[in-house]
Structures are given as structure tokens and as C-alpha cells.
Amino acid sequence: MKLPEMQVAVLESASADDPTPVEQIAEEVDEPPQAVTRAAFELQEEGLVSVAERTETEYALSEEGETYAYDGLPEHSLWVGGLSNDAVDEPIELGQAIGHAGLEDEQVEIALSNFARKGMGTIDSGTIQVDPDFDLEGDAERAILEVLRGEEGEFDPDEADEDALASLQRRGLVDTAESTVREVTLTDEGVTAMMEGVEVAETVGQVTPELLTSGEWQDVEFADYNVEADAETVHGGKSHPLREMSERVKDVLVGMGFEEMQGPHVDADFYINDCLFMPQDHPARNHWDRFALEEPAAIDRENLPPDLVDRVESAHRDGVGPDGEGYHSPWDEDFARALALRGHTTNLSVRHLAGLAEGELEPPQRYFSIEKAYRNDTLDSTHLLEFFQIEGWVMAEDLSVRDLMGTFTEFYEQFGITDIEFKPHYNPYTEPSFELFGRHPETDELIEIGNSGIFRPEMLEPLGVEADVMAWGLALERLFMLATGAEDIRDVHGTLVDLDFLRTEEVVY
């Protein structure tokens, strides 16, 4: 009998008495397990071997489990802390034992509940008393963690204490992963074939240019493909779902007649704040909220247009128009020259409105950008330190709040979001101002999705704009969450992303 090389190798490694795992054959013949699996299934098809499958569970320490495997379980540290402070005959202050145990804040709760569960002593109204007879060494959870550290040989789940193993899984200290083990056994037919002699057939697995040009392809034997054989999942390259969402938003806005703006990520505070009639003592301008640049720390004086600087300064000091009211507070050009990562992309709107990007603009105009903004926020499920802002503005004669709301309604409808809510808001640069909210499809929570308004004369007049301008900054990530149901933005982008989600999530109209 003639068979392809890999099948012959598998036949030779397999036996009729003992099932041989595919992994072991792969190692013996020095071929990838996938190729061996494929050959085994082909042989099974021909009746020469049988392939048995079973699922095996693998156990491994989680990150937290690993820490405790080396440092000891928190409840053990607490017990030791109590013991070393003589909390045997008389209870002592709990704080004293915790302090001695060197527990992190988030470990205290864990230590207390497990201490109680394992009956390691008594905790009562802020005091602790330890049971000196508790057998620390004999704690089955500890034993498992230590074996899983991998320094004392293989972990055998059948030998481990079942309750302790389940408890460690519940505590998130031990993770499990399922894998499929396949074992190959020679059938009677296989044994007969081996006895009669099996030879390697020269088969061709792939058509090459050489085979074609030489005409040799006419004489060779081609290997059969088994299209039903198990194969490894291949995750091909794919654009990031957030990128796809950004492309969709771009399509929608271009469809609504908007042109795209571009501009610097690092900009002078003058464009990020002062031109927006943001007072220089506004809380968002303090150094905690912004990412300031160290080198260079400021834009050169001659790089700011002097006329614009004068007009902005005068708006801040005295306001605009006959009844204008400015802030009457100090305004310092040096403060305005400081460079920072933009906290919003409204600096792009400013540069365009001031005629510094595309030249003087006559109404009507519509512009947008989908660009990163940077804020020193606290990370949580809806906040990242950098996020994409969907900035936009419309310049026209006689704009009203209805135009603003109508634009949002039309925009969000394209993403199936039909229940946006508006809340009155305050921005130094818009009057009136509105925050936008949308309901999360999974959590039903009302989440903020944007901020908007009609630019004030104190902002527009210094920029030389005579028409009305309505404007907004919407968060791309929040739109993404509402449109896809993603519940935690950290799963979507940043260092903690959920790869499975990114591989499978689709962004569709």
C-alpha cells in the first residue's frame, strides 16, 4: 500500500494496544500537531486508525493566584499577624493584625472573609483572636497553589482536594482552560496494512510554477484534501472596530455635507482655550487636567497672530459689543502661549473659523473632524486618557437650537439611536449649551455622549466671524458603546483590550 509520507509516519508511531496522543506523535515525527491531526483523520477515513477525542481541563494560576502562591494567602498573613501580636488568649485590635500582615487595602476584605470561612479564629466588632491550632501547612488551598507554581512537578487535578480547587476557582486564583486531546489507535485493518508493508507515495500537496511549466503536473499524484478535518482558527488581520466606527461617522457626516478639518494634536493654549473665551483661571485650565509639554513648553510670541491676540485679550477683559462684559480678570499672553496636548478638538474649529486653516470662510459652511483629544481623567468603564472626539460646526445666518437638535437627531438616527436626550449645560464659549445623553442598550444607563451649543459673540467676534455658528464635540467611543452594546471602553481600546471582542465585533449600518 502506498500512502502520503505524513500518514505513513503516523501509522508507524501508532499502536494497536495503546492510544497515542497526537501531540506525542507530532513530537516523535517532528511535525506540527495540526499536520499530524490531519493525517490521522485521513487514516481514519481509510479505516486504518481510529481517532478518539476527549476534553481535558488545564489549571493555571491567575495573576492574583501567582502572587499568593509566593507571598501566602491574605488570610494566612492575617493569622500570622494576629499570632505574632499575641492574639491567642485575648483578642486584639483588628487594625494591629492587619498592619502586621502588610495587607493591601483590597486584600483586607478577602483576608477577613476567608479567615472566617476557614475557622482560623474569631473576628468580632473590630477585634481578632486567632486559633493557634489552625494548621497553616495543611491548608489544601495553599497546597494546590504551591503545586501550581510548577516547581514540584505536574499538577494532577484528580489528586487535588476537590473543594479547595473549586474554592480557588471561585476566588479567581486559579483559571481553567479546556483543550481537546486526540488519541490514535491502529485498527485491525491498520495492523494488516502494516504487516503487508506500507510505502511512502510521492504525492504533491501544492501546484508550483515549476510543475506547471515543466509539464510534470500531468504525471504526479496529488494529495487529497480533507476539507472536514479540524484546523486551527486563523485570525486574519482586520481593521479595529473603533476605526470602522470612525469611518462610518465620516461617511455619514460627508453625506450630510460636511468637510473634514485637520490640525495639531499639540497646540498653544491660546487656540485650545483663550480663543474659546475660556477665562485663564478656569478650573479646566489648571495643570492637573491638562497634559502640558515640557520641551518646548510654549509657542514663540511671533507665531501667534498679533491682531487676533489683541482682539481675544480685549474680549476677555472688556467683552464685545456696546453692552459687552468681559471677565475683568488678568489676561496674560505668556499663559496663552503654553503648549499642551489638546483637551478637545475645538482648537481645530477655532483655527478654521479664524481663517488660519482654509483662509477666510463665508457662510454657509459645515466642518467636522474625528480626532484624538487628551484628558487627565481617571480611567473607568467610560473614560480613557485619550479618546476620539467627533467635532463639528455649522456656520450660517440665523441658526437656532432647533437646527442644532435637528442635526443631532438626523446624525444619531443613522446609527439606530433615536432616543437622545438634551440637558441644559454651561460652556464659557456657547450660549445656549446642551449636553447630549443616550441610553446604553445593555445596562440601560443614561450616558453622556456629547456637548454642544451656539458659539457666543465673545468667541466669534475676535475670530472675525459675523454669521451664527453652532458646534459640538461628541465622543466616538460613547457612540460606539451605544451602537454595539460594548459595556467597558477599556475592552475596546488601550492596553487592556478584549481581543476576542475585537476579533468578533462587527460594526454595521
Ligand code: PHE
Ligand atoms: N469642546 C467641548 C467638549 O470637549 C465640545 C463642544 C464643542 C461644545 C463645540 C460646544 C461647542 O466638551
